[in-house]
Amino acid sequence: MKKVSFKTKLLAIVVAIICVTIFTAYTSANFYISRYIHQNDSQVIRTQIDSIRSVVEGKLKDNIVLAQSTKFSFYEVKQAIEKTGFKDAIKVAFGMTINRDGAIKDPKEAQPYMDIFKQANGELTISDVFIDDGKPTITITVPENKDSGNIFYIDLSSVGDLLSSMSVDGSYLELMDDKQTLIFSNEVEGHDLTPLTAKINVAGKEWTLTGYIDNDYIQNDTDTLNGSITIALVIAAIILIPIAILLINWVFKPILLLRNLIGDLANGNGDLTHRLKVDSKDELGMIADGINQFIENLQNMMRQVRESTETISQEIAQLEQQTDSNSKLLQSHSQEIELTVTAVNEMSSTASVVAENAANTASQTEATNSEAEHSKEVVERAVAQVGALAEEVEETAQFIADMNTHTEEIGKLLGEIGGIAEQTNLLALNAAIEAARAGDQGRGFAVVADEVRALASRTHRSTEDIVKMLERLKAGTATVVSSMESTRNSCRTTEESTAVVVSSLDRVTSSVNEINDLSIQIATSAEEQSSVTEDINRSMVAIREVMHTINDNGDNTSETTRRLITINQQLLEIVNEFKIE
Structure with missing residues (x-):
């Protein structure tokens, strides 16, 4: 078995400590940074959801209030649409339905509007979400009296645009009504996602706003950051190892002198008049002083x-x-x-x-x-x-x-x-x-x-x-x-x-x-x-x-x-x- 010197062992221990430190730093960074980013993104998503919920609730309430406050006659339907910015508006009065183009002559075409008005039963009513022309839409029925009222069509695409604009990297948003009808979603399939949900009250109905944290995105960010940290640690190791070698060589000089002196004494050719030079009061200095006293x-x-x-x-x-x-x-x-x-x-x-x-x-x-x-x-x-x-x-x-x-x-x-x-x-x-x-x-x-x-x-x-x-x-x-x-x-x-x-x-x-x-x-x-x-x-x-x-x-x-x-x-x-x- 080849004999390994104490100096080589010491250098190996120092290199091993540096390598273990790099590995520990990499593992710790991977764990703590991933955890921090996940917690931070979760907090951002929660804050974002709260903000979006407030915005959506406020926007829908504004639409409801606007619908309630908008009064128009048979001839002012088109002006009311332009004034409110709604997608469409229908006037129901005494068995007639009027849209922006005037009275609807076809009973089949008018019947759905009549059904909506009747279902309101004289109360402010918001319908479930439905798709109209490929866009999520709701209706707000505002009765004026038993025989007349207004039906407003609200395009929820603006809500989707709002959600899209408020999305951040590494997160996705999804909005559904109480019937699980999808209003908006920018979720990407095949990703590892962590959901966070919040409820939005819309005229007594609970819509579900879900925020998703993209764990793959967080891991990529973590890997990128860990890679940078690892490169920095490797560079530090490349600098520290030569410095450690120089320091060990410098510290090891008294030990070499001590080894040579003890070797001469062990071989029986020792010079008992020779003494080690004591320049320090540390352990090596104490050992050298003890050897001098022994000699x-x-x-x-x-x-x-x-x-x-x-x-x-x-x-x-x-x-x-x-x-x-x-x-x-x-x-x-x-x-x-x-x-x-x-x-x-x-x-x-x-x-x-x-x-x-x-x-x-x-x-x-x-x-x-x-x-x-x-x-x-x-x-x-x-x-x-x-x-x-x-x-x-x-x-x-x-x-x-x-x-x-x-x-x-x-x-x-x-x-x-x-x-x-x-x-x-x-x-x-x-x-x-x-x-x-x-x-x-x-x-x-x-x-x-x-x-x-x-x-x-x-x-x-x-x-x-x-x-x-x-x-x-x-x-x-x-x-x-x-x-x-x-x-x-x-x-x-x-x-x-x-x-x-x-x-x-x-x-x-x-x-x-x-x-x-x-x-x-x-x-x-x-x-x-x-x-x-x-x-x-x-x-x-x-x-x-x-x-x-x-x-x-x-x-x-x-x-x-x-x-x-x-x-x-x-x-x-x-x-x-x-x-x-």
């Missing part, structure tokens, strides 16, 4: 985003360095923990040997007690074994002391790891705050910052767990050291006792018993040492697993940092697409 706010936001991304870049670089340092430290700690686990395993083996030796010592002391004669030899072997045991106990104590030192060093390193995790957490929190300031553009960066902060929190918690385990390990080691110290003292005592046994065999029995007791204590201590060593071994294995987890978290932190660098670079590229300064 200014957008410019400030982009400037802040750029500054924030630069700060974030620095923080990310620092975070990357710290992450690398943490990774190296974790690798070093992992190696040391592996060595510690190996040493603890060896210590466990040594404790087992000690327990076994203690058991052997107990057996030998029992044998010495049963074989007194060989006590000296057995005691000498016991002295040698106790010396070896003392040396082993001394070595074990030294090894445990070294392990305790390593444990403290591990605690210090874990403290540094916890501090690094807290610092990483703070950096991730700062990154999340800067991403929140960046709005929608920093949403992805905020997610990554949250992940970094979560990893830092996990690292901190894991470090705390390791510290707790090391505390328990130190406590166990202290117990082992104490036990080893007791064992060493016991060995020294055994040596001294054995020396006394060598010098005094009499006290062999009691010395052997003491050795037996000491051997039992050594076995018990060795078993306790073995149990503690196993606990230390399990703790060190757990520490090793935690260190592996911390190492993995460090790798994840490094990967997250690299993703943050990529996202921050993309954000910088988006901001750089706009001209801010």
Whole structure:
């Protein structure tokens, strides 16, 4: 579907409004003008009918009065006709009828006049209209007495001439008597006519005067007038449409500037330093001012985003360095923990040997007690074994002391790891705050910052767990050291006792018993040492697993940092697409 511009739509609307206005004006003119002309002609016809009625009534009354006042003798008929202007006059007297030519001899010719006189019955009488010589005519009978009177013939053609002269264009007149005898009519057949009637009183008879309005004539006049109006409207439209186009083009210029500016911003190549010129305070001016404020706010936001991304870049670089340092430290700690686990395993083996030796010592002391004669030899072997045991106990104590030192060093390193995790957490929190300031553009960066902060929190918690385990390990080691110290003292005592046994065999029995007791204590201590060593071994294995987890978290932190660098670079590229300064 072809795209139609707003300007074209606006022009189309203006042209449509002008066309609708012309059509409405034409329709309204056709209706109201036709109505006005019809009403006006109707009023004219009514006025004309009233005038004609008055004229006709007056004319007929004048004829009647003239007929009543006209007196003439048998010999003055012709003079009476000439004097009154009537069509004809007949004198009826004592059975005779006289016209302008004299007495009428023929009875048949005279009889109609006699009948008219008799029908008058001594009163003034006006006959119905009849046609005489092709002209409408009436008779007025004026009796003078019972046997004589005058009959006047009045030609109504003059009334027709009067009606014809009073007719106007677009209207017709028609006059009939009370018997519907046509006196005058200029009506044209085949036309759409609207009748208006009036009654004329003629000596007690009601004649009908009808005026006709020619609707076709009115429509022709209306069409002619409407045509003139339409031509004027079309001319006005021809003038107004170019003017409207020019005005729309003039008004549309700010909209075009606004469209170009918004288009540049939408394409990502907008100049945020550019502002629309506001020359008016109308709606377009308000829109332009609003766009300027929006661009200014957008410019400030982009400037802040750029500054924030630069700060974030620095923080990310620092975070990357710290992450690398943490990774190296974790690798070093992992190696040391592996060595510690190996040493603890060896210590466990040594404790087992000690327990076994203690058991052997107990057996030998029992044998010495049963074989007194060989006590000296057995005691000498016991002295040698106790010396070896003392040396082993001394070595074990030294090894445990070294392990305790390593444990403290591990605690210090874990403290540094916890501090690094807290610092990483703070950096991730700062990154999340800067991403929140960046709005929608920093949403992805905020997610990554949250992940970094979560990893830092996990690292901190894991470090705390390791510290707790090391505390328990130190406590166990202290117990082992104490036990080893007791064992060493016991060995020294055994040596001294054995020396006394060598010098005094009499006290062999009691010395052997003491050795037996000491051997039992050594076995018990060795078993306790073995149990503690196993606990230390399990703790060190757990520490090793935690260190592996911390190492993995460090790798994840490094990967997250690299993703943050990529996202921050993309954000910088988006901001750089706009001209801010």
